[in-house]
Amino acid sequence: MMSHAAYVLASYAVAVATVTGLVLWVVGDGRSRQRELKALEAAGVRRRSAEAPGGESK
Amino acid sequence: MNENSLAIRKFSALANPTRFLALADRVLPWLTVLTVVCFAIGLWLSFTTEGDYQQGETVRIMYVHVPSAWLSMMCYTVMAISALGTLVWRHPLADVSAKAAAPIGACFTFLALVTGSLWGKPMWGTWWVWDARLTSVFVLFLMYLGVIALNRAMEDPGRSARVSAVLVLVGFVNIPVIKFSVDWWNTLHQPASVFRLDGPTIDPEFLWPLISMAVAFTLLFFSLHIAAMRNEIWRRRVDSLRRQAARNAGRETLAP
Structure with missing residues:
Protein backbone atom coordinates (compact mmCIF):
# COMPACT_ATOMS: atom_id res chain seq x y z
CA MET A 1 0.00 0.00 0.00
CA MET A 2 1.44 3.33 -1.06
CA SER A 3 1.37 6.33 1.24
CA HIS A 4 -0.73 9.35 0.26
CA ALA A 5 2.42 11.29 -0.54
CA ALA A 6 3.38 8.66 -3.10
CA TYR A 7 0.05 9.10 -4.93
CA VAL A 8 0.54 12.89 -4.94
CA LEU A 9 4.11 12.51 -6.19
CA ALA A 10 3.03 10.06 -8.90
CA SER A 11 0.28 12.46 -10.07
CA TYR A 12 2.64 15.41 -10.34
CA ALA A 13 5.29 13.25 -12.02
CA VAL A 14 2.80 12.12 -14.68
CA ALA A 15 1.62 15.74 -15.14
CA VAL A 16 5.18 17.06 -15.51
CA ALA A 17 6.11 14.26 -17.94
CA THR A 18 2.98 14.78 -20.09
CA VAL A 19 3.26 18.57 -20.22
CA THR A 20 7.02 18.47 -20.88
CA GLY A 21 6.51 15.93 -23.66
CA LEU A 22 3.77 18.06 -25.21
CA VAL A 23 5.85 21.26 -25.05
CA LEU A 24 8.94 19.53 -26.49
CA TRP A 25 6.86 18.04 -29.31
CA VAL A 26 5.29 21.41 -30.25
CA VAL A 27 8.62 23.27 -30.06
CA GLY A 28 10.49 20.49 -31.93
CA ASP A 29 7.82 20.32 -34.64
CA GLY A 30 8.08 24.09 -35.11
CA ARG A 31 11.86 23.96 -35.36
CA SER A 32 11.85 21.18 -37.99
CA ARG A 33 9.21 23.01 -40.09
CA GLN A 34 11.25 26.22 -39.97
CA ARG A 35 14.35 24.31 -40.98
CA GLU A 36 12.48 22.90 -43.98
CA LEU A 37 11.20 26.34 -44.96
CA LYS A 38 14.72 27.80 -44.75
CA ALA A 39 16.13 24.93 -46.84
CA LEU A 40 13.46 25.50 -49.51
CA GLU A 41 14.15 29.21 -49.50
CA ALA A 42 17.89 28.56 -49.83
CA ALA A 43 17.12 26.33 -52.82
CA GLY A 44 15.37 29.30 -54.44
CA VAL A 45 11.79 28.08 -53.99
CA ARG A 46 9.63 31.04 -52.95
CA ARG A 47 5.95 31.50 -52.38
CA ARG A 48 4.28 33.25 -55.28
CA SER A 49 3.03 36.01 -52.98
CA ALA A 50 6.55 36.54 -51.62
CA GLU A 51 8.13 36.95 -55.06
CA ALA A 52 9.14 40.43 -56.07
CA PRO A 53 7.42 41.78 -59.19
CA GLY A 54 9.67 41.13 -62.16
CA GLY A 55 11.26 38.16 -60.36
CA GLU A 56 12.97 35.41 -62.25
CA SER A 57 10.06 32.97 -62.44
CA LYS A 58 7.08 33.65 -64.68
CA MET B 1 -18.90 51.66 -43.17
CA ASN B 2 -21.08 50.25 -40.43
CA GLU B 3 -19.81 48.44 -37.35
CA ASN B 4 -20.89 45.04 -38.55
CA SER B 5 -18.85 45.10 -41.71
CA LEU B 6 -15.86 46.42 -39.75
CA ALA B 7 -16.09 43.38 -37.45
CA ILE B 8 -16.34 41.07 -40.45
CA ARG B 9 -13.30 42.70 -42.03
CA LYS B 10 -11.28 42.24 -38.85
CA PHE B 11 -12.34 38.59 -38.65
CA SER B 12 -11.38 37.95 -42.25
CA ALA B 13 -8.12 39.85 -41.80
CA LEU B 14 -7.19 37.20 -39.23
CA ALA B 15 -7.98 34.56 -41.85
CA ASN B 16 -4.83 35.58 -43.68
CA PRO B 17 -2.24 33.03 -42.45
CA THR B 18 0.63 35.49 -42.86
CA ARG B 19 -1.14 37.94 -40.59
CA PHE B 20 -1.85 35.15 -38.09
CA LEU B 21 1.86 34.20 -38.07
CA ALA B 22 2.84 37.80 -37.36
CA LEU B 23 0.30 37.97 -34.55
CA ALA B 24 1.50 34.63 -33.11
CA ASP B 25 5.12 35.85 -33.15
CA ARG B 26 4.10 38.93 -31.19
CA VAL B 27 1.81 37.21 -28.68
CA LEU B 28 3.65 33.95 -27.91
CA PRO B 29 6.63 35.30 -25.91
CA TRP B 30 4.29 37.23 -23.57
CA LEU B 31 1.93 34.31 -23.23
CA THR B 32 4.82 31.97 -22.42
CA VAL B 33 6.17 34.25 -19.69
CA LEU B 34 2.67 34.69 -18.23
CA THR B 35 2.13 30.91 -18.25
CA VAL B 36 5.42 30.27 -16.41
CA VAL B 37 4.63 32.95 -13.80
CA CYS B 38 1.13 31.54 -13.23
CA PHE B 39 2.52 28.01 -12.87
CA ALA B 40 5.08 29.23 -10.34
CA ILE B 41 2.32 30.85 -8.27
CA GLY B 42 -0.03 27.89 -8.74
CA LEU B 43 2.55 25.25 -7.77
CA TRP B 44 3.71 27.29 -4.80
CA LEU B 45 0.13 27.55 -3.54
CA SER B 46 -0.50 23.87 -4.29
CA PHE B 47 2.26 22.75 -1.96
CA THR B 48 2.18 25.43 0.74
CA THR B 49 -1.55 25.32 1.53
CA GLU B 50 -2.86 22.83 4.05
CA GLY B 51 -4.11 19.33 3.36
CA ASP B 52 -7.76 18.42 3.76
CA TYR B 53 -8.99 16.95 7.08
CA GLN B 54 -10.46 13.98 5.21
CA GLN B 55 -8.42 13.70 2.01
CA GLY B 56 -5.14 14.62 3.66
CA GLU B 57 -2.32 15.25 1.21
CA THR B 58 -4.21 13.76 -1.73
CA VAL B 59 -6.19 17.00 -2.08
CA ARG B 60 -3.09 18.28 -3.91
CA ILE B 61 -3.83 15.86 -6.75
CA MET B 62 -7.00 17.92 -7.35
CA TYR B 63 -4.88 20.96 -8.32
CA VAL B 64 -3.72 19.02 -11.39
CA HIS B 65 -6.78 16.85 -11.94
CA VAL B 66 -9.48 19.54 -12.01
CA PRO B 67 -7.66 21.94 -14.40
CA SER B 68 -6.83 19.04 -16.78
CA ALA B 69 -10.43 17.86 -16.75
CA TRP B 70 -11.64 21.41 -17.37
CA LEU B 71 -9.21 21.82 -20.27
CA SER B 72 -10.19 18.48 -21.77
CA MET B 73 -13.72 19.88 -22.20
CA MET B 74 -12.68 23.41 -23.16
CA CYS B 75 -10.31 22.11 -25.83
CA TYR B 76 -13.09 20.02 -27.38
CA THR B 77 -15.36 23.09 -27.33
CA VAL B 78 -12.65 25.08 -29.15
CA MET B 79 -12.50 22.25 -31.70
CA ALA B 80 -16.30 22.25 -32.11
CA ILE B 81 -16.33 26.03 -32.72
CA SER B 82 -13.50 25.55 -35.22
CA ALA B 83 -15.48 22.76 -36.90
CA LEU B 84 -18.38 25.20 -37.31
CA GLY B 85 -15.87 27.66 -38.73
CA THR B 86 -14.81 25.07 -41.29
CA LEU B 87 -18.29 23.92 -42.31
CA VAL B 88 -20.34 27.11 -42.02
CA TRP B 89 -18.03 30.09 -42.52
CA ARG B 90 -15.24 28.28 -44.37
CA HIS B 91 -12.70 30.24 -42.36
CA PRO B 92 -9.28 29.15 -43.65
CA LEU B 93 -7.71 28.95 -40.19
CA ALA B 94 -10.60 27.03 -38.61
CA ASP B 95 -9.40 23.62 -39.63
CA VAL B 96 -5.81 24.54 -38.73
CA SER B 97 -7.14 25.36 -35.26
CA ALA B 98 -9.14 22.13 -34.92
CA LYS B 99 -6.25 19.98 -36.14
CA ALA B 100 -3.72 21.68 -33.85
CA ALA B 101 -5.98 21.38 -30.79
CA ALA B 102 -6.66 17.62 -30.97
CA PRO B 103 -3.31 16.25 -29.65
CA ILE B 104 -3.24 18.90 -26.92
CA GLY B 105 -6.76 17.95 -25.82
CA ALA B 106 -5.86 14.27 -25.86
CA CYS B 107 -2.89 14.94 -23.53
CA PHE B 108 -5.01 16.86 -21.02
CA THR B 109 -7.76 14.23 -21.08
CA PHE B 110 -5.13 11.54 -20.48
CA LEU B 111 -3.82 13.59 -17.55
CA ALA B 112 -7.32 13.99 -16.09
CA LEU B 113 -7.91 10.23 -16.31
CA VAL B 114 -4.56 9.23 -14.80
CA THR B 115 -4.57 11.75 -11.95
CA GLY B 116 -8.22 10.90 -11.22
CA SER B 117 -7.25 7.27 -10.99
CA LEU B 118 -4.30 8.07 -8.71
CA TRP B 119 -6.68 9.98 -6.44
CA GLY B 120 -9.38 7.30 -6.63
CA LYS B 121 -7.19 4.49 -5.38
CA PRO B 122 -6.44 5.94 -1.91
CA MET B 123 -9.78 7.81 -1.57
CA TRP B 124 -12.38 5.53 -3.16
CA GLY B 125 -10.39 2.35 -2.80
CA THR B 126 -10.42 1.70 -6.54
CA TRP B 127 -8.46 2.87 -9.59
CA TRP B 128 -11.49 2.92 -11.84
CA VAL B 129 -15.27 2.49 -11.90
CA TRP B 130 -17.49 2.57 -14.96
CA ASP B 131 -19.67 5.37 -13.62
CA ALA B 132 -21.20 7.97 -15.94
CA ARG B 133 -18.57 10.68 -15.39
CA LEU B 134 -15.52 8.45 -15.75
CA THR B 135 -16.94 6.59 -18.72
CA SER B 136 -17.96 9.75 -20.59
CA VAL B 137 -14.48 11.26 -20.10
CA PHE B 138 -12.96 8.01 -21.36
CA VAL B 139 -15.21 8.31 -24.45
CA LEU B 140 -13.92 11.88 -24.87
CA PHE B 141 -10.35 10.54 -24.84
CA LEU B 142 -11.28 8.03 -27.55
CA MET B 143 -12.92 10.85 -29.57
CA TYR B 144 -9.68 12.82 -29.48
CA LEU B 145 -7.72 9.79 -30.69
CA GLY B 146 -10.30 9.25 -33.45
CA VAL B 147 -10.02 12.86 -34.63
CA ILE B 148 -6.20 12.67 -34.62
CA ALA B 149 -6.28 9.40 -36.60
CA LEU B 150 -8.77 10.82 -39.10
CA ASN B 151 -6.69 13.99 -39.59
CA ARG B 152 -3.68 11.86 -40.39
CA ALA B 153 -5.51 9.34 -42.56
CA MET B 154 -6.10 11.70 -45.46
CA GLU B 155 -3.50 13.46 -47.58
CA ASP B 156 -5.65 16.37 -48.70
CA PRO B 157 -6.07 18.79 -45.77
CA GLY B 158 -9.26 20.27 -47.27
CA ARG B 159 -11.05 16.92 -47.39
CA SER B 160 -9.87 15.69 -44.00
CA ALA B 161 -10.91 19.06 -42.54
CA ARG B 162 -14.55 18.61 -43.57
CA VAL B 163 -14.77 14.97 -42.52
CA SER B 164 -13.16 15.51 -39.12
CA ALA B 165 -15.28 18.66 -38.58
CA VAL B 166 -18.40 16.49 -38.88
CA LEU B 167 -16.92 13.94 -36.43
CA VAL B 168 -16.01 16.72 -33.96
CA LEU B 169 -19.53 18.20 -34.10
CA VAL B 170 -21.21 14.81 -33.65
CA GLY B 171 -18.90 14.09 -30.71
CA PHE B 172 -19.73 17.42 -29.10
CA ALA B 192 -19.54 20.15 -9.21
CA SER B 193 -18.16 22.15 -6.30
CA VAL B 194 -16.53 25.13 -8.05
CA PHE B 195 -18.68 26.16 -11.04
CA ARG B 196 -22.06 26.22 -9.31
CA LEU B 197 -24.95 28.65 -9.57
CA ASP B 198 -24.79 29.24 -5.80
CA GLY B 199 -21.01 29.79 -5.80
CA PRO B 200 -18.11 27.50 -4.91
CA THR B 201 -18.65 25.23 -1.92
CA ILE B 202 -15.01 24.51 -1.17
CA ASP B 203 -12.82 26.27 1.38
CA PRO B 204 -10.66 29.20 0.15
CA GLU B 205 -7.63 27.19 1.35
CA PHE B 206 -8.25 24.84 -1.61
CA LEU B 207 -10.04 27.27 -3.92
CA TRP B 208 -7.03 29.58 -4.44
CA PRO B 209 -4.50 26.96 -5.52
CA LEU B 210 -7.20 25.41 -7.69
CA ILE B 211 -8.04 28.70 -9.43
CA SER B 212 -4.41 29.68 -9.95
CA MET B 213 -3.58 26.27 -11.41
CA ALA B 214 -6.68 26.45 -13.63
CA VAL B 215 -5.53 29.85 -14.96
CA ALA B 216 -1.99 28.50 -15.51
CA PHE B 217 -3.28 25.42 -17.37
CA THR B 218 -5.61 27.55 -19.52
CA LEU B 219 -2.74 29.88 -20.47
CA LEU B 220 -0.60 26.84 -21.22
CA PHE B 221 -3.32 25.52 -23.51
CA PHE B 222 -3.58 28.76 -25.47
CA SER B 223 0.23 29.09 -25.80
CA LEU B 224 0.49 25.53 -27.07
CA HIS B 225 -2.52 25.92 -29.34
CA ILE B 226 -1.20 29.09 -31.00
CA ALA B 227 2.26 27.51 -31.39
CA ALA B 228 0.76 24.31 -32.84
CA MET B 229 -1.40 26.34 -35.27
CA ARG B 230 1.72 28.17 -36.39
CA ASN B 231 3.47 24.80 -36.92
CA GLU B 232 0.52 23.57 -38.98
CA ILE B 233 0.60 26.68 -41.20
CA TRP B 234 4.35 26.20 -41.69
CA ARG B 235 3.77 22.51 -42.51
CA ARG B 236 1.23 23.42 -45.21
CA ARG B 237 3.59 26.03 -46.60
CA VAL B 238 6.40 23.48 -46.84
CA ASP B 239 4.03 21.09 -48.65
CA SER B 240 2.87 23.69 -51.16
CA LEU B 241 6.42 24.93 -51.77
CA ARG B 242 7.57 21.35 -52.41
CA ARG B 243 4.72 20.84 -54.89
CA GLN B 244 5.59 24.13 -56.55
CA ALA B 245 9.27 23.13 -56.79
CA ALA B 246 8.29 19.77 -58.30
CA ARG B 247 6.06 21.52 -60.86
CA ASN B 248 8.82 23.94 -61.79
CA ALA B 249 11.34 21.11 -62.10
CA GLY B 250 8.90 19.22 -64.36
CA ARG B 251 8.40 22.29 -66.54
CA GLU B 252 12.14 22.86 -66.89
CA THR B 253 12.83 19.31 -68.03
CA LEU B 254 9.92 19.38 -70.47
CA ALA B 255 10.73 22.77 -71.99
CA PRO B 256 13.11 22.65 -74.97
Missing part, protein backbone atom coordinates in the same frame (compact mmCIF):
# COMPACT_ATOMS: atom_id res chain seq x y z
CA VAL B 173 -22.92 15.84 -27.73
CA ASN B 174 -20.59 14.18 -25.19
CA ILE B 175 -19.56 17.50 -23.59
CA PRO B 176 -22.90 18.30 -21.85
CA VAL B 177 -23.13 14.61 -20.96
CA ILE B 178 -19.75 14.87 -19.16
CA LYS B 179 -20.70 18.15 -17.46
CA PHE B 180 -24.11 17.02 -16.21
CA SER B 181 -23.40 13.29 -15.76
CA VAL B 182 -22.85 13.88 -12.04
CA ASP B 183 -26.32 15.43 -11.73
CA TRP B 184 -28.25 13.11 -14.06
CA TRP B 185 -26.94 9.82 -12.73
CA ASN B 186 -25.88 8.46 -9.39
CA THR B 187 -22.09 8.56 -9.85
CA LEU B 188 -19.24 7.74 -7.54
CA HIS B 189 -17.64 10.94 -8.87
CA GLN B 190 -18.74 13.92 -6.81
CA PRO B 191 -20.93 16.71 -8.29
Whole structure:
Protein backbone atom coordinates (compact mmCIF):
# COMPACT_ATOMS: atom_id res chain seq x y z
CA MET A 1 0.00 0.00 0.00
CA MET A 2 1.44 3.33 -1.06
CA SER A 3 1.37 6.33 1.24
CA HIS A 4 -0.73 9.35 0.26
CA ALA A 5 2.42 11.29 -0.54
CA ALA A 6 3.38 8.66 -3.10
CA TYR A 7 0.05 9.10 -4.93
CA VAL A 8 0.54 12.89 -4.94
CA LEU A 9 4.11 12.51 -6.19
CA ALA A 10 3.03 10.06 -8.90
CA SER A 11 0.28 12.46 -10.07
CA TYR A 12 2.64 15.41 -10.34
CA ALA A 13 5.29 13.25 -12.02
CA VAL A 14 2.80 12.12 -14.68
CA ALA A 15 1.62 15.74 -15.14
CA VAL A 16 5.18 17.06 -15.51
CA ALA A 17 6.11 14.26 -17.94
CA THR A 18 2.98 14.78 -20.09
CA VAL A 19 3.26 18.57 -20.22
CA THR A 20 7.02 18.47 -20.88
CA GLY A 21 6.51 15.93 -23.66
CA LEU A 22 3.77 18.06 -25.21
CA VAL A 23 5.85 21.26 -25.05
CA LEU A 24 8.94 19.53 -26.49
CA TRP A 25 6.86 18.04 -29.31
CA VAL A 26 5.29 21.41 -30.25
CA VAL A 27 8.62 23.27 -30.06
CA GLY A 28 10.49 20.49 -31.93
CA ASP A 29 7.82 20.32 -34.64
CA GLY A 30 8.08 24.09 -35.11
CA ARG A 31 11.86 23.96 -35.36
CA SER A 32 11.85 21.18 -37.99
CA ARG A 33 9.21 23.01 -40.09
CA GLN A 34 11.25 26.22 -39.97
CA ARG A 35 14.35 24.31 -40.98
CA GLU A 36 12.48 22.90 -43.98
CA LEU A 37 11.20 26.34 -44.96
CA LYS A 38 14.72 27.80 -44.75
CA ALA A 39 16.13 24.93 -46.84
CA LEU A 40 13.46 25.50 -49.51
CA GLU A 41 14.15 29.21 -49.50
CA ALA A 42 17.89 28.56 -49.83
CA ALA A 43 17.12 26.33 -52.82
CA GLY A 44 15.37 29.30 -54.44
CA VAL A 45 11.79 28.08 -53.99
CA ARG A 46 9.63 31.04 -52.95
CA ARG A 47 5.95 31.50 -52.38
CA ARG A 48 4.28 33.25 -55.28
CA SER A 49 3.03 36.01 -52.98
CA ALA A 50 6.55 36.54 -51.62
CA GLU A 51 8.13 36.95 -55.06
CA ALA A 52 9.14 40.43 -56.07
CA PRO A 53 7.42 41.78 -59.19
CA GLY A 54 9.67 41.13 -62.16
CA GLY A 55 11.26 38.16 -60.36
CA GLU A 56 12.97 35.41 -62.25
CA SER A 57 10.06 32.97 -62.44
CA LYS A 58 7.08 33.65 -64.68
CA MET B 1 -18.90 51.66 -43.17
CA ASN B 2 -21.08 50.25 -40.43
CA GLU B 3 -19.81 48.44 -37.35
CA ASN B 4 -20.89 45.04 -38.55
CA SER B 5 -18.85 45.10 -41.71
CA LEU B 6 -15.86 46.42 -39.75
CA ALA B 7 -16.09 43.38 -37.45
CA ILE B 8 -16.34 41.07 -40.45
CA ARG B 9 -13.30 42.70 -42.03
CA LYS B 10 -11.28 42.24 -38.85
CA PHE B 11 -12.34 38.59 -38.65
CA SER B 12 -11.38 37.95 -42.25
CA ALA B 13 -8.12 39.85 -41.80
CA LEU B 14 -7.19 37.20 -39.23
CA ALA B 15 -7.98 34.56 -41.85
CA ASN B 16 -4.83 35.58 -43.68
CA PRO B 17 -2.24 33.03 -42.45
CA THR B 18 0.63 35.49 -42.86
CA ARG B 19 -1.14 37.94 -40.59
CA PHE B 20 -1.85 35.15 -38.09
CA LEU B 21 1.86 34.20 -38.07
CA ALA B 22 2.84 37.80 -37.36
CA LEU B 23 0.30 37.97 -34.55
CA ALA B 24 1.50 34.63 -33.11
CA ASP B 25 5.12 35.85 -33.15
CA ARG B 26 4.10 38.93 -31.19
CA VAL B 27 1.81 37.21 -28.68
CA LEU B 28 3.65 33.95 -27.91
CA PRO B 29 6.63 35.30 -25.91
CA TRP B 30 4.29 37.23 -23.57
CA LEU B 31 1.93 34.31 -23.23
CA THR B 32 4.82 31.97 -22.42
CA VAL B 33 6.17 34.25 -19.69
CA LEU B 34 2.67 34.69 -18.23
CA THR B 35 2.13 30.91 -18.25
CA VAL B 36 5.42 30.27 -16.41
CA VAL B 37 4.63 32.95 -13.80
CA CYS B 38 1.13 31.54 -13.23
CA PHE B 39 2.52 28.01 -12.87
CA ALA B 40 5.08 29.23 -10.34
CA ILE B 41 2.32 30.85 -8.27
CA GLY B 42 -0.03 27.89 -8.74
CA LEU B 43 2.55 25.25 -7.77
CA TRP B 44 3.71 27.29 -4.80
CA LEU B 45 0.13 27.55 -3.54
CA SER B 46 -0.50 23.87 -4.29
CA PHE B 47 2.26 22.75 -1.96
CA THR B 48 2.18 25.43 0.74
CA THR B 49 -1.55 25.32 1.53
CA GLU B 50 -2.86 22.83 4.05
CA GLY B 51 -4.11 19.33 3.36
CA ASP B 52 -7.76 18.42 3.76
CA TYR B 53 -8.99 16.95 7.08
CA GLN B 54 -10.46 13.98 5.21
CA GLN B 55 -8.42 13.70 2.01
CA GLY B 56 -5.14 14.62 3.66
CA GLU B 57 -2.32 15.25 1.21
CA THR B 58 -4.21 13.76 -1.73
CA VAL B 59 -6.19 17.00 -2.08
CA ARG B 60 -3.09 18.28 -3.91
CA ILE B 61 -3.83 15.86 -6.75
CA MET B 62 -7.00 17.92 -7.35
CA TYR B 63 -4.88 20.96 -8.32
CA VAL B 64 -3.72 19.02 -11.39
CA HIS B 65 -6.78 16.85 -11.94
CA VAL B 66 -9.48 19.54 -12.01
CA PRO B 67 -7.66 21.94 -14.40
CA SER B 68 -6.83 19.04 -16.78
CA ALA B 69 -10.43 17.86 -16.75
CA TRP B 70 -11.64 21.41 -17.37
CA LEU B 71 -9.21 21.82 -20.27
CA SER B 72 -10.19 18.48 -21.77
CA MET B 73 -13.72 19.88 -22.20
CA MET B 74 -12.68 23.41 -23.16
CA CYS B 75 -10.31 22.11 -25.83
CA TYR B 76 -13.09 20.02 -27.38
CA THR B 77 -15.36 23.09 -27.33
CA VAL B 78 -12.65 25.08 -29.15
CA MET B 79 -12.50 22.25 -31.70
CA ALA B 80 -16.30 22.25 -32.11
CA ILE B 81 -16.33 26.03 -32.72
CA SER B 82 -13.50 25.55 -35.22
CA ALA B 83 -15.48 22.76 -36.90
CA LEU B 84 -18.38 25.20 -37.31
CA GLY B 85 -15.87 27.66 -38.73
CA THR B 86 -14.81 25.07 -41.29
CA LEU B 87 -18.29 23.92 -42.31
CA VAL B 88 -20.34 27.11 -42.02
CA TRP B 89 -18.03 30.09 -42.52
CA ARG B 90 -15.24 28.28 -44.37
CA HIS B 91 -12.70 30.24 -42.36
CA PRO B 92 -9.28 29.15 -43.65
CA LEU B 93 -7.71 28.95 -40.19
CA ALA B 94 -10.60 27.03 -38.61
CA ASP B 95 -9.40 23.62 -39.63
CA VAL B 96 -5.81 24.54 -38.73
CA SER B 97 -7.14 25.36 -35.26
CA ALA B 98 -9.14 22.13 -34.92
CA LYS B 99 -6.25 19.98 -36.14
CA ALA B 100 -3.72 21.68 -33.85
CA ALA B 101 -5.98 21.38 -30.79
CA ALA B 102 -6.66 17.62 -30.97
CA PRO B 103 -3.31 16.25 -29.65
CA ILE B 104 -3.24 18.90 -26.92
CA GLY B 105 -6.76 17.95 -25.82
CA ALA B 106 -5.86 14.27 -25.86
CA CYS B 107 -2.89 14.94 -23.53
CA PHE B 108 -5.01 16.86 -21.02
CA THR B 109 -7.76 14.23 -21.08
CA PHE B 110 -5.13 11.54 -20.48
CA LEU B 111 -3.82 13.59 -17.55
CA ALA B 112 -7.32 13.99 -16.09
CA LEU B 113 -7.91 10.23 -16.31
CA VAL B 114 -4.56 9.23 -14.80
CA THR B 115 -4.57 11.75 -11.95
CA GLY B 116 -8.22 10.90 -11.22
CA SER B 117 -7.25 7.27 -10.99
CA LEU B 118 -4.30 8.07 -8.71
CA TRP B 119 -6.68 9.98 -6.44
CA GLY B 120 -9.38 7.30 -6.63
CA LYS B 121 -7.19 4.49 -5.38
CA PRO B 122 -6.44 5.94 -1.91
CA MET B 123 -9.78 7.81 -1.57
CA TRP B 124 -12.38 5.53 -3.16
CA GLY B 125 -10.39 2.35 -2.80
CA THR B 126 -10.42 1.70 -6.54
CA TRP B 127 -8.46 2.87 -9.59
CA TRP B 128 -11.49 2.92 -11.84
CA VAL B 129 -15.27 2.49 -11.90
CA TRP B 130 -17.49 2.57 -14.96
CA ASP B 131 -19.67 5.37 -13.62
CA ALA B 132 -21.20 7.97 -15.94
CA ARG B 133 -18.57 10.68 -15.39
CA LEU B 134 -15.52 8.45 -15.75
CA THR B 135 -16.94 6.59 -18.72
CA SER B 136 -17.96 9.75 -20.59
CA VAL B 137 -14.48 11.26 -20.10
CA PHE B 138 -12.96 8.01 -21.36
CA VAL B 139 -15.21 8.31 -24.45
CA LEU B 140 -13.92 11.88 -24.87
CA PHE B 141 -10.35 10.54 -24.84
CA LEU B 142 -11.28 8.03 -27.55
CA MET B 143 -12.92 10.85 -29.57
CA TYR B 144 -9.68 12.82 -29.48
CA LEU B 145 -7.72 9.79 -30.69
CA GLY B 146 -10.30 9.25 -33.45
CA VAL B 147 -10.02 12.86 -34.63
CA ILE B 148 -6.20 12.67 -34.62
CA ALA B 149 -6.28 9.40 -36.60
CA LEU B 150 -8.77 10.82 -39.10
CA ASN B 151 -6.69 13.99 -39.59
CA ARG B 152 -3.68 11.86 -40.39
CA ALA B 153 -5.51 9.34 -42.56
CA MET B 154 -6.10 11.70 -45.46
CA GLU B 155 -3.50 13.46 -47.58
CA ASP B 156 -5.65 16.37 -48.70
CA PRO B 157 -6.07 18.79 -45.77
CA GLY B 158 -9.26 20.27 -47.27
CA ARG B 159 -11.05 16.92 -47.39
CA SER B 160 -9.87 15.69 -44.00
CA ALA B 161 -10.91 19.06 -42.54
CA ARG B 162 -14.55 18.61 -43.57
CA VAL B 163 -14.77 14.97 -42.52
CA SER B 164 -13.16 15.51 -39.12
CA ALA B 165 -15.28 18.66 -38.58
CA VAL B 166 -18.40 16.49 -38.88
CA LEU B 167 -16.92 13.94 -36.43
CA VAL B 168 -16.01 16.72 -33.96
CA LEU B 169 -19.53 18.20 -34.10
CA VAL B 170 -21.21 14.81 -33.65
CA GLY B 171 -18.90 14.09 -30.71
CA PHE B 172 -19.73 17.42 -29.10
CA VAL B 173 -22.92 15.84 -27.73
CA ASN B 174 -20.59 14.18 -25.19
CA ILE B 175 -19.56 17.50 -23.59
CA PRO B 176 -22.90 18.30 -21.85
CA VAL B 177 -23.13 14.61 -20.96
CA ILE B 178 -19.75 14.87 -19.16
CA LYS B 179 -20.70 18.15 -17.46
CA PHE B 180 -24.11 17.02 -16.21
CA SER B 181 -23.40 13.29 -15.76
CA VAL B 182 -22.85 13.88 -12.04
CA ASP B 183 -26.32 15.43 -11.73
CA TRP B 184 -28.25 13.11 -14.06
CA TRP B 185 -26.94 9.82 -12.73
CA ASN B 186 -25.88 8.46 -9.39
CA THR B 187 -22.09 8.56 -9.85
CA LEU B 188 -19.24 7.74 -7.54
CA HIS B 189 -17.64 10.94 -8.87
CA GLN B 190 -18.74 13.92 -6.81
CA PRO B 191 -20.93 16.71 -8.29
CA ALA B 192 -19.54 20.15 -9.21
CA SER B 193 -18.16 22.15 -6.30
CA VAL B 194 -16.53 25.13 -8.05
CA PHE B 195 -18.68 26.16 -11.04
CA ARG B 196 -22.06 26.22 -9.31
CA LEU B 197 -24.95 28.65 -9.57
CA ASP B 198 -24.79 29.24 -5.80
CA GLY B 199 -21.01 29.79 -5.80
CA PRO B 200 -18.11 27.50 -4.91
CA THR B 201 -18.65 25.23 -1.92
CA ILE B 202 -15.01 24.51 -1.17
CA ASP B 203 -12.82 26.27 1.38
CA PRO B 204 -10.66 29.20 0.15
CA GLU B 205 -7.63 27.19 1.35
CA PHE B 206 -8.25 24.84 -1.61
CA LEU B 207 -10.04 27.27 -3.92
CA TRP B 208 -7.03 29.58 -4.44
CA PRO B 209 -4.50 26.96 -5.52
CA LEU B 210 -7.20 25.41 -7.69
CA ILE B 211 -8.04 28.70 -9.43
CA SER B 212 -4.41 29.68 -9.95
CA MET B 213 -3.58 26.27 -11.41
CA ALA B 214 -6.68 26.45 -13.63
CA VAL B 215 -5.53 29.85 -14.96
CA ALA B 216 -1.99 28.50 -15.51
CA PHE B 217 -3.28 25.42 -17.37
CA THR B 218 -5.61 27.55 -19.52
CA LEU B 219 -2.74 29.88 -20.47
CA LEU B 220 -0.60 26.84 -21.22
CA PHE B 221 -3.32 25.52 -23.51
CA PHE B 222 -3.58 28.76 -25.47
CA SER B 223 0.23 29.09 -25.80
CA LEU B 224 0.49 25.53 -27.07
CA HIS B 225 -2.52 25.92 -29.34
CA ILE B 226 -1.20 29.09 -31.00
CA ALA B 227 2.26 27.51 -31.39
CA ALA B 228 0.76 24.31 -32.84
CA MET B 229 -1.40 26.34 -35.27
CA ARG B 230 1.72 28.17 -36.39
CA ASN B 231 3.47 24.80 -36.92
CA GLU B 232 0.52 23.57 -38.98
CA ILE B 233 0.60 26.68 -41.20
CA TRP B 234 4.35 26.20 -41.69
CA ARG B 235 3.77 22.51 -42.51
CA ARG B 236 1.23 23.42 -45.21
CA ARG B 237 3.59 26.03 -46.60
CA VAL B 238 6.40 23.48 -46.84
CA ASP B 239 4.03 21.09 -48.65
CA SER B 240 2.87 23.69 -51.16
CA LEU B 241 6.42 24.93 -51.77
CA ARG B 242 7.57 21.35 -52.41
CA ARG B 243 4.72 20.84 -54.89
CA GLN B 244 5.59 24.13 -56.55
CA ALA B 245 9.27 23.13 -56.79
CA ALA B 246 8.29 19.77 -58.30
CA ARG B 247 6.06 21.52 -60.86
CA ASN B 248 8.82 23.94 -61.79
CA ALA B 249 11.34 21.11 -62.10
CA GLY B 250 8.90 19.22 -64.36
CA ARG B 251 8.40 22.29 -66.54
CA GLU B 252 12.14 22.86 -66.89
CA THR B 253 12.83 19.31 -68.03
CA LEU B 254 9.92 19.38 -70.47
CA ALA B 255 10.73 22.77 -71.99
CA PRO B 256 13.11 22.65 -74.97
